[in-house]
Amino acid sequence: xxxxxxxxxxxxxxxxxxxxxxxxxxxxxxxxxxxxxxxxxxxxxxxxxxxxxxxxxxxxxxxxxxxxxxxxxxxxxxxxxxxxxxxxxxxxxxxxxxxxxxxxxxxxxxxxxxxxxxxxxxxxxxxxxxxxxxxxxxxxxxxxxxxxxxxxxxxxxxxxxxxxxxxxxxxxxxxxxxxxxxxxxxxxxxxxxxxxxxxxxxxxxxxxxxxxxxxxxxxxxxxxxxxxxxxxxxxxxxxxxxxxxxxxxxxxxxxxxxxxxxxxxxxxxxxxxxxxxxxxxxxxxxxxxxxxxxxxxxxxxxxxxxxxxxxxxxxxxxxxxxxxxxxxxxxxxxxxxxxxxxxxxxxxxxxxxxxxxxxxxxxxxxxxxxxxxxxxxxxxxxxxxxxxxxxxxxxxxxxxxxxxxxxxxxxxxxxxxxxxxxxxxxxxxxxxxxxxxx
Amino acid sequence: xxxxxxxxxxxxxxxxxxxxxxxxxxxxxxxxxxxxxxxxxxxxxxxxxxxxxxxxxxxxxxxxxxxxxxxxxxxxxxxxxxxxxxxxxxxxxxxxxxxxxxxxxxxxxxxxxxxxxxxxxxxxxxxxxxxxxxxxxxxxxxxxxxxxxxxxxxxxxxxxxxxxxxxxxxxxxxxxxxxxxxxxxxxxxxxxxxxxxxxxxxxxxxxxxxxxxxxxxxxxxxxxxxxxxxxxxxxxxxxxxxxxxxxxxxxxxxxxxxxxxxxxxxxxxxxxxxxxxxxxxxxxxxxxxxxxxxxxxxxxxxxxxxxxxxxxxxxxxxxxxxxxxxxxxxxxxxxxxxxxxxxxxxxxxxxxxxxxxxxxxxxxxxxxxxxxxxxxxxxxxxxxxxxxxxxxxxxxxxxxxxxxxxxxxxxxxxxxxxxxxxxxxxx
Numbered sequence: 001x002x003x004x005x006x007x008x009x010x011x012x013x014x015x016x017x018x019x020x021x022x023x024x025x026x027x028x029x030x031x032x033x034x035x036x037x038x039x040x041x042x043x044x045x046x047x048x049x050x051x052x053x054x055x056x057x058x059x060x061x062x063x064x065x066x067x068x069x070x071x072x073x074x075x076x077x078x079x080x081x082x083x084x085x086x087x088x089x090x091x092x093x094x095x096x097x098x099x100x101x102x103x104x105x106x107x108x109x110x111x112x113x114x115x116x117x118x119x120x121x122x123x124x125x126x127x128x129x130x131x132x133x134x135x136x137x138x139x140x141x142x143x144x145x146x147x148x149x150x151x152x153x154x155x156x157x158x159x160x161x162x163x164x165x166x167x168x169x170x171x172x173x174x175x176x177x178x179x180x181x182x183x184x185x186x187x188x189x190x191x192x193x194x195x196x197x198x199x200x201x202x203x204x205x206x207x208x209x210x211x212x213x214x215x216x217x218x219x220x221x222x223x224x225x226x227x228x229x230x231x232x233x234x235x236x237x238x239x240x241x242x243x244x245x246x247x248x249x250x251x252x253x254x255x256x257x258x259x260x261x262x263x264x265x266x267x268x269x270x271x272x273x274x275x276x277x278x279x280x281x282x283x284x285x286x287x288x289x290x291x292x293x294x295x296x297x298x299x300x301x302x303x304x305x306x307x308x309x310x311x312x313x314x315x316x317x318x319x320x321x322x323x324x325x326x327x328x329x330x331x332x333x334x335x336x337x338x339x340x341x342x343x344x345x346x347x348x349x350x351x352x353x354x355x356x357x358x359x360x361x362x363x364x365x366x367x368x369x370x371x372x373x374x375x376x377x378x379x380x381x382x383x384x385x386x387x388x389x390x391x392x393x394x395x396x397x398x399x400x401x402x403x404x405x406x407x408x409x410x411x412x413x414x415x416x417x418x419x420x421x422x423x424x425x426x427x428x429x430x431x432x433x434x435x436x437x438x
Numbered sequence: 439x440x441x442x443x444x445x446x447x448x449x450x451x452x453x454x455x456x457x458x459x460x461x462x463x464x465x466x467x468x469x470x471x472x473x474x475x476x477x478x479x480x481x482x483x484x485x486x487x488x489x490x491x492x493x494x495x496x497x498x499x500x501x502x503x504x505x506x507x508x509x510x511x512x513x514x515x516x517x518x519x520x521x522x523x524x525x526x527x528x529x530x531x532x533x534x535x536x537x538x539x540x541x542x543x544x545x546x547x548x549x550x551x552x553x554x555x556x557x558x559x560x561x562x563x564x565x566x567x568x569x570x571x572x573x574x575x576x577x578x579x580x581x582x583x584x585x586x587x588x589x590x591x592x593x594x595x596x597x598x599x600x601x602x603x604x605x606x607x608x609x610x611x612x613x614x615x616x617x618x619x620x621x622x623x624x625x626x627x628x629x630x631x632x633x634x635x636x637x638x639x640x641x642x643x644x645x646x647x648x649x650x651x652x653x654x655x656x657x658x659x660x661x662x663x664x665x666x667x668x669x670x671x672x673x674x675x676x677x678x679x680x681x682x683x684x685x686x687x688x689x690x691x692x693x694x695x696x697x698x699x700x701x702x703x704x705x706x707x708x709x710x711x712x713x714x715x716x717x718x719x720x721x722x723x724x725x726x727x728x729x730x731x732x733x734x735x736x737x738x739x740x741x742x743x744x745x746x747x748x749x750x751x752x753x754x755x756x757x758x759x760x761x762x763x764x765x766x767x768x769x770x771x772x773x774x775x776x777x778x779x780x781x782x783x784x785x786x787x788x789x790x791x792x793x794x795x796x797x798x799x800x801x802x803x804x805x806x807x808x809x810x811x812x813x814x815x816x817x818x819x820x821x822x823x824x825x826x827x828x829x830x831x832x833x834x835x836x837x838x839x840x841x842x843x844x845x846x847x848x849x850x851x852x853x854x855x856x857x858x859x860x861x862x863x864x865x
Contacts, residue, residue, distance in 0.1 A: 356613040
């Protein structure tokens, strides 16, 4: 007999427009319908993922999952957690009111704005996804909501004398339509690609570094967020395990994950029916809480459930949503002045972390040298790496200009939308990687 | 009339040509959390992809509910009307192909007991290094079937089996990871467990590394990560003609050490992506990409080939039923001068953190090395605490000193370990 079951069924539509060098390659809508049934047997979970779900399938799927639970030996318990579904914010500009032709025309405008002398290739991609989510559990929790996300990206590739560089911009929103105002992004991608033709390869070494809000957000995500995920803590695969109450950074440093914020990582309720709430991972420089599912909360403690997220038809995992460094009391100008000689890193090309080892790495889109507190020459292909446990102590200044950026985060083969953000921050000692020489 | 025939019949009244891709799959698996099985899993998947063509325009849509094929067809037709016309000379007609599956092992049955046995063997392997603890692991078996059909009467079916296992271990703050994947049950789960635990245990007490220039031994995994980030996309015809490949216009030029060759070998039995036909129903064939250090060619699907006056290389692949096929590879084989790569002193690069942040066009990368260690005389010697490596993937191709005799299947690639000279590391 089962101790618990739940079903999460997600159906919807995805629209994709791809314009490559002025040619509309595709402008299409597809349909998806997936469900995942989780059953808690005498010890652990049995899970069945199924495409094209019908409510009449439920009893059969629960029985199948219960049989699979027979493979398990881990004694899984679920913590009690509050249930609540937040209202989904009304769309500021609903993409569904625009036809596919209109979206294609707008995207072509973004792509056109990225063209210009020196640019040899442009590619613009629009994505839109609407999900109707239904959940029911053996505890009688039921909910249903609909949520849409849309956005676009633009890539400009510039070439001069055999040097090839790229500029890349993206804007995504939950229940909004950023494409409606996209031409500026096209121009920015072009300007970045052209400017990078004259940039030097960054020289590696230990430096003073200013991170812009986008990259500082990725820093929070990679350096603290992943290592604060309850499943990694439970497995002993995080250097932050067992360190609640320990100081990890200076006073004034607060790092938060908040799925209830209407940013790109918004969840009105988590994937197991639990209310989404703000979790302060680091409060005033001290490790304060972990992110949890009901299961990891029961086994680890210290934190809040409500952080379970899953792609349609996939087992929910403990995931970040909107992760950010709270504003400090400094400013961008003070960060530059205090930096003196160093490097300003801008934009993100992605990052990665090994939470057990405590090492992370991420790359900037580009940067500028800082000389005597002023911006100097542009540099390209620059990365930053560090150790989770030491690196936050190197934050010397936190500005007060926090911005959120949109991205996708991968874990366990699943990719979910996330928001990352921060104000500008100054690191007094960071390992910068680059292939440049003196 | 089955669903595929019904779709093709309906589509043929509305478009010049149509193609249907139907996939179904079943899987069973389980996951370890520390030393216990925490989850048993099964999956049942269905996917339908439709493409329609008329007057150089192509439209596509997909669904995982085949009973909704009519809505899917309408969406594909709407997409077709919006697309810009491009040179197009038609979908392939059927030819006689071998029917024996290249990637199927009837011994792979979806038995939960087999999954449990894989996990137990991995755990037993890991126990040979008791100073390391298992943190997570998984094992899975799957069976999938794909049908490709079009309005020229082409209808091919392929069946594939798959078995895989992976495990993570930790000792202090030193982590290790290993995996194996095959179309058959020839996995060695005990080796997988032993390797993960070895790398975790070996990394404890890593020594600092003086910044400088080092010879490196790249494991097949590290080779895969770097090639996938930069070289593989640069060999895709669409990127080449769109100005997104540094290799554009360089066929016939030396781009790598003259002893290095890279080719796609789709008919290699049990090769990772072994198949007689590609995702568009085009017969597959061997494709030379780098021959004796010289760039030999690029990969094309029908669409890119027609557009740029090239021939398809049978390189259309699908990540699933969704969207349209794209250009990819079936079983990419890297060959070079076999040497004992671990004989002379070097820094071993087990894998790299951050390869996906490489500059895909220039090939420049800056990555953190996972499980770095000094090696010498064929053995791992002093572990290294941290190493950051900046370099360029295209330059690496010419810095190769030798490759290992043994190879591993990683993703769609069959790769040896590589020894490369003179790379900058920062500790």
